[in-house]
Amino acid sequence: MILRKKNVLFHRQSFQIAAIFGCVAALLQPLSGDFSAKDVAKRQPAKLAAMESHFKTEKRASLIVGGIPDPENQKVDYAVKIPGLLSFMAHGDVDAEVKGLDQIPLQDQPPIGITHYAFQIMVGLGMVMMLIALLFGTALFIKKDWLKRNWLLKLFAWATPIGFIAVEAGWTVTEVGRQPWIIHGVMRTADAVTPMPGIAYSFYLFTGVYVSLALVTLFMLYRQIKMVDTLYDLPTGIKEAH
Ligand code: HEM
Numbered sequence: 001m002i003l004r005k006k007n008v009l010f011h012r013q014s015f016q017i018a019a020i021f022g023c024v025a026a027l028l029q030p031l032s033g034d035f036s037a038k039d040v041a042k043r044q045p046a047k048l049a050a051m052e053s054h055f056k057t058e059k060r061a062s063l064i065v066g067g068i069p070d071p072e073n074q075k076v077d078y079a080v081k082i083p084g085l086l087s088f089m090a091h092g093d094v095d096a097e098v099k100g101l102d103q104i105p106l107q108d109q110p111p112i113g114i115t116h117y118a119f120q121i122m123v124g125l126g127m128v129m130m131l132i133a134l135l136f137g138t139a140l141f142i143k144k145d146w147l148k149r150n151w152l153l154k155l156f157a158w159a160t161p162i163g164f165i166a167v168e169a170g171w172t173v174t175e176v177g178r179q180p181w182i183i184h185g186v187m188r189t190a191d192a193v194t195p196m197p198g199i200a201y202s203f204y205l206f207t208g209v210y211v212s213l214a215l216v217t218l219f220m221l222y223r224q225i226k227m228v229d230t231l232y233d234l235p236t237g238i239k240e241a242h
Contacts (some may be wrong), residue, residue, distance in 0.1 A: 003153050007228070016147075019156065020140075022163075023133035029126050034089060040177075041090035044184055045099040047177035051117035052086055053079075054100045061086040061098035071112050073103075110179045118172035121181055125166040132159055154207060 001011040040048045048054070053069040053076045054061060063086040067079025084094035091098070101109055132155060139146035166229050177185060182192040 001225075003150060003157065005158070010228070012147075015153075019136055022129075023136045024070075026126070026129035026133040030033060030130070033123070033126065037089050038092070041098070046101070046104045047173075048090060049099060049116065050110045050112045050118040050177055051105065051173060052113055054086060054098060055102060055114045057097065057100040057103050059087065059097045060084045061090075061100075062088065062126045067122075069112050069116050071101075088171050096137060108180065110177050115173060115177040118169045118176065120167050122169040122173060125162050125169070129159070129162060129166070132156070 002008055002015060022106065037048065053067070053071075054064070055071075055076075060083060062081040062083045064076050065080040071074050086098050087096040088094045090096065101112070104200075112226040124205040134157070135152070139152060172185050180188050180190065182189040226241075
């Protein structure tokens with residue numbers, strides 16, 4: 001709306017509030033991520049090993065950034081490796097030993113590719129959001145004229161889906177990474193599947209309900225935005241002044 005020069009004062013204030021909250025959260029996110037990683041290392045080492053495609057148990061384990069896992073040959077192609085960082089992230093000590101997939105029986109390993117890519121997407125997008133947050137912080141405290149620049153507003157508009165994609169990727173890491181267990185080490189997902197017949201119908205029903213709710217939400221949001229726009233629309237001269 002600011003870019004479209006509609007209701008600029010109102011939208012500038014709303015944007016600023018949302019951006020401050022979002023940017024503080026983006027800067028704190030790696031702390032929560034680090035906390036989760038330490039917990040996963042302790043309680044679900046197979047998930048951590050799959051997230052990082054860490055095939056061999058070793059001390060001073062490298063953090064693997066990106067790359068294409070090749071489980072057959074137990075390696076990751078085209079990855080950037082940072083020595084000791086996985087040990088540090090998992091156990092707070094660069095020399096600590098990190099359990100690899102070689103210590104997990106094949107039938108107890110999660111799908112490596114999906115878990116690895118989802119983790120890389122989540123962390124990668126987290127880093128992008130941190131960079132945007134730093135830019136916004138610079139604009140807020142040092143280069144105040146940036147706040148009115150189109151490139152900063154366009155960057156935020158383009159970045160809108162990033163947080164959602166990172167959330168879905170994070171959830172994929174959690175759920176795919178804990179396979180084949182539904183209760184870790186106690187019950188397999190395959191054993192938890194209900195034997196009840198006709199379960200597909202309730203699945204279709206719930207899907208229908210949620211799709212309808214999503215459509216209603218989209219419609220309401222669209223109407224709300226349009227309403228705010230006409231309610232507070234100021235004469236062009238005043239808008240320009242803002
Ligand atoms: C920046 C570095 C990040 C690190 C190191 C990190 C680390 C982790 C780890 C280790 C898990 C697995 C937790 C588990 O399975 O118990 C996880 C899950 C998750 N992450 Fe991240 N994360 C990062 C960024 C992000 C970002 C930017 C978002 C979203 C905006 C995000 C959203 C999630 C979500 C939704 C889950 C699933 C939580 C659940 O289902 O309980 N993460 N993250």
